[in-house]
Amino acid sequence: MAKVKMSRKMTSIDMTAMCDVAFLLLTFFILTTQFKKPDVEQIKPPSSISEKLLPDASLMTINATPDGKFYFQPVENASERIALLDKMGQKYGITFDNNQKAAFQKVQAIGVPMNQLKGYLDMPADEQKNYKSPTGIPMDSTNKQLIDWVKESLSVNPDYKLAIKGDVTTQYPKVKSLFEGLRDIDFLKFWLITSQEGKPNE
């Protein structure tokens, strides 16, 4: 009888401490998680063996869609975004009102030429999310708006890093024109976003 009582006491362990730890960790992970915002267009990056993860630095991203359109994703920092918009406005002779500036702070990625940017920012937020630009940001030998975005971002803060996310089927000449443009402004180090692939065992 005594033995049975003893074992019964042993089976109920005090879980309070464990519970505390579990929920502490849970809170930590919930607070640190950043959910990925949905992309405007589906882009499937090519696979590579690189195991380096995208660093957390102030990052601007250029998305290249399968049909060769470019989207520019400015850094997250809201005040620096305003500075960037002002600089781009100055360059192209466009002034933005406060509503448009507020919209620019929240925008996910820009995929319109400068002359359509005002109209794009005037759209309601949910319409913006689903708006697929027919042209993307112009990037050719005469009209290098995409490069201007990068250049003006760098003039706001030279510490920005650039990541390029291209689709598997993006035509190489498009990518080449982007690289050439970046070389023109002497911005030579950046990252290509890839997806994970097993390392070959040899």
Place this chain on the structure above:
Amino acid sequence: MAEVQVQEKGGKGGKVRSKKQNTRVDMTPMVDLGFLLITFFMFTTTFSKPNVMDLGLPAKPKDETKKPPPTEIKLSNSISILLGKNNRVFWHQQDATSLNDQTLMETTLDREGIRKVIQQAKSRAADQTKFTVIIKPTDDAIYKNFVDILDEMAITKSEQYGVTDIKPWEKAIYEKKVGGAAAPAATK
């Protein structure tokens, strides 16, 4: 007051016991749930980060006079890789005069193909420390080919490689080869 106290004293044995049992909540399901959520958040945080590949471009010389003289790479110490359409890849170790249909070899973008070619060329090279891979994507290439070939550079540990435009004499042979192969397929 006194009466209540007396009553409590009287029933101490049974009552206190039942109270003690009530305070003990079984935390096991709560902990289970907690850890389940932890697992979920841990995995989502680590997987949401995409992988990246470093890429450094050579600087553009500001004016032509400062341009360094074009470095001549010995043919045996280098290999040119042409990225063509439909994921086709060609390679050669020739110059403008000796390149023709036979010397422009075709291979595949996988372990048995291009990787072996690079490794063999490297082992054949006269000076392995100066072995250079020249990557020449044509306009028909897609971004994936480019990333794949940079990947091969990392796998074969070819640290010296350059990306450049295809030369006209290479383009002529390439187009001849691609066109020659594509034409019979189209007529089928």
